[in-house]
Amino acid sequence: MTSRRQLLQLLSAVVGASAFGSHARAASSPWRLALPGYRYQFPRDHMAHPDFQTEWWYFTGNLRDQRDSDFGYELTFFRQARQVAPDARAAWQTGQLYLAHFALTDVAGGGFEHRERLNRPGPGLAGADASTGRVWNGNWQAQLTGDHDWRLQAVDAGFAIELDLRSAKQPVLHGENGIHQKASEAGRASHYISLTRLETAGTLTVRGRRMAVRGLSWMDHEFFTSQLGGNQVGWDWFSIQLDDGAELMIYRLRRRDGSIEPLSGGSYVHPDGRWERLRLEDFTLRTRGVWTSPRTGGVYPTAWDIGVPRLHLRLTAQPLLDHQELVSERRLGPSYWEGLMQYQGTRQGKSLSGKGYLELTGYAGDVDLSGQERGGLTR
């Protein structure tokens, strides 16, 4: 799923555009492209794919404690490969960089916390280790505990999670057999896998208060090498877990001229685990309300009307908390909004509801998404 490119952008800023981006460089790139014909195999494909330049594991979830208070979390791990001189010392080599984000939404308490980390592998500081099934960045980690099950542990000043995720469904392979085309040329695509219904139980600690929580998580895992063109300015991405057992993922790439990238789309996952691909023409999106960030001035469309006529599905999307903006304080990357959502609506007249996450990028200032220039680092 391309929706995480805001963070990808951050990485590109960190490593410089040279590693990413232009076609000319891509041609001489030592990394594989995402091309049709890839044979997926689990749990192998839950782990790292060093042949590809960029990879991420993206966990979001909605949780509820015993007093029915709502919480949301986001824990993401990014891997970015670079070309480095071969004589660099192994431990501190910068051939692989690991970025991670950790955010927590406390709906009742009105709190939203987020943290960011960047590390090279170093002497075990960060990495993705297939032999132990572990992806980690410092003391934030995701440990594979079954074919598709995970255990998440993350600790930071003020908040922590310790969650067991059991997958109720087989992995969803988006696009055409997991090849997710982003632009018309071959290879301008990513491998995109989702675990859309992860039954979650564990503990959550907020400001010293530790509580037992249950809920649903969603994992996206994507790996690829190529980049998109330079005409896109941002995107809107929805993950929706409905209470009838189905899930919906849709996203829309916005172009500089205001038009929508025709390759935008999504997937619908039936309660029995079957899924079908959605194309741009299969759904409608209409903004119902905006939130203006007092910190960045970004105007985010956080409330939506969503329609999927083919599935007779109509939903309204409302954030559970307005200020779920991840503000980059370190001049490294752009700010974006990623937050816990409440969905209400009907399918064939029957009312239904759900929860999920919404990601909105490119609203707080003009963001270069192509990686053609260096990012905020040198600004």
Added chain:
Amino acid sequence: MHRLKLFHRVILRPMLAQPSRGLLTFVAVALGVAVVIAIDLAGFAAAGSFRSSMESLAGKASLELAGSTGIPEDTLGKLATLPIPVRFEPRVEEYITDEASGVVTSLIGIDLVAHAQRNLVLGDASGLEVLDHPRAAWVGAGLGRQPGDELRITIQDRSETLRVSGVFQEEGDQPGTNRVVVVDLPVAQALTGREGLLDRVEVEFPEDVDEAAVRAAVSAVLPAGVELRSFGARTDANRRMLGAFRWNLRILSGIALVVGAFLIYNTISVSVVRRRGEIGVLRALGVTRTGAQALFLAEAAAFGIAGGLAGAALGTLMARAAVDLLAATVNALYVTSTPGAVSLSAGHLAASLLLGLGVSLAAAFAPAREAGSIAPVEAMARGRRDYDVRVNAGRNALWGALLLATGAAFCWMPPVDGRPLFGYLATLLLILGTAMLLPLLITLLNAAAQRQVTRLFGVEGLLAARSLTGSLRRSAVLVGALSTAVAMMASVALMVGSFRQTVMVWMDNQIQADIYLRAAAPSSPDNYPPIHPDVAAALEALPEVAAVDRFRAVSLMLNGKPATLGFGDSQLMRTQGRTSFLPGQDRQAILTRLPTGPYVVVSEPFSQKHDARVGGTLQLPLPSGPMEVTILGIFNDYSNERGTVFGDAAVFAPRFPRQEITSLSVYLRDGVSLDAGRLAVEQATANRRVLVFTNRSLRAEAIRIFDQTFAITWALEAVAIFVAVMGMAGALVALVMDRRRELSLLRFLGASKPQIQRLIYFEAGLLGMLSNVVGLLLGFALALILIYVINRQSFGWTFQFHWPGALLLGALTLIYAATLASAWFPARVATRLNPIEVIHEE
């Protein structure tokens, strides 16, 4: 208003009428205060602030990890994944020299990739250029470089070139003081040759996290030899250690102030004596006792405030001049120091005002009380007070003797909190006691010498001698001031002279090898840059060389105090060296036994600081785990004050993960000349940045460092003596003014101008002679206290007592000459008096 007018009439007007007298007192106070402030400011900048450059870029850590020879970097991986909300900041640190400017500073390696995400802002070039330029460095603004510049540094025994990627300033930095060089962690590891090792890990966590829990979790993954301690423990220990050093300097700097106090006392006394008549009239007109007293206290206060203010300004200037000298001393004796900037704080300004005011008021208290006690009737009776002093001389002497006895008794008291407080008290009591003995001493000496004086110098001599006993109190005060200055000078000369002589003898024993080598990078007793092992091998291969001793020094913390562990070839030391042990210890036996087990010998300062005895044991925190060693002997050592533990390389080297050398001693084959040997060694090490010393040049270097260390002491002494001599000149002027009538009468009675001049010179000469004799005696006593009480208690060194004869003789002659010279102006004043006018005044 009324008071002010009175102050103006009685105090200010006469003072302005004779500005030279007031000026001298003011300068004395100002100098006294300035010296104290200067030493404190310079001491703070050189040692006290001790925000060593190594502490740059420190976060808000409350704990830190450190190992005497580094922390295996694998530990960091284990720490980083601990499920506790703690941040671990790895650091690799080394002292370096910026070759272009000669500035000594720190190279700090931090994880710049992880830091890019954190709140550290390395100036404008905060890009991760580190990823693309393996020699990228970020430098503090104080180094005066621009991005893109090349930076050549001396690190350990090599030169390296870095490329400046950015210039930064830390919050709270004084402009231009940050000279730190920051590189990415692996770059620092490569530059220091410590691949796979970290020097320190800072442990940061939020306040609401339980420190005990953090300690428990962290300790569980620590390898042997890595210590978890409070952040800044090393700095605190250094600061405590430097505390004693600064304390001693402060005491020394106080001497000038004490001398100044004598002069204030003198000035106010003279002021009171001279205005007895006026005071009598005022009292008759209804001014109260306290009113009269307040007038003279106000005079002292005026001197105090003016002197204090001027002292603060002068002190700041003097501190700027002294700070590098002090830093050199700290470096030579204690830890690597990069001095901070000297700036006068509000606190220091207040302190100097208080000092000036306090000392002035305290010194003026007795004469002011005397002014208050003047009854109107007495006003006419001049000289009564002087008579009082004479009759009380016996009682004063009794008190003086009591003070001396108490002072002597204090010499046997133990130190308080590691500081020789009783030793200091003893010196103060000795000075005060001597001052109180002076009136009697002067009377006795005069009586005994009067006949000889008359015979030798004729009637002028007789008159001069009589005048001394006549105005006994004033002469006692003058002799007190000058003899105190002389005594301090003499005692410090004796102590430093003894120290120097002892060190020279010790070096003759210690320095037995022909050639010595160490890395050219900055070093000090807490920091020993390594020499590459290839250097030792290359030297051993030389045909000129008979043997090479590889010595390694490691800085470690023992019982919360920094110390040095050194090890080398003890058998070479036994056969070639002449290291001496404390009396009663068999050198041969001790050194023979040293390589046979967990044995060490310790230096004398170490035994004093750690209360270590022969046969006792020590727990050494080594990388391979704690090691219990037995102390076989205590050796004389004057190389550093922290204390050294020495063992055999065969015992200790295997307990360190990597073999390093910090200095090399080269023994040449018989028949090889020193020049030839040195040439061969220099050629063999031409590609290295190492310092090569011959036996003789090392001695010269050591003595140079020694003398530099005590340069500041001499400067302080000089100021005290200057103040005293100046006070003498001022007092003599006052004397002349006071005795205008007497001198004029002498002229009337037929005395020639040269005779009057001789009279004044004789008086000055007598005062100077008395001061020198008393000062030398007192100085000898003080030297004994300095050497055997204060030095022993604060540093733990043993000195052989040594009279630096030529130095003392020279200094005393100089002081005597200065005293005589100071009589030049008053003598001229005396001859210019117009007898007729003076008599008319009366």
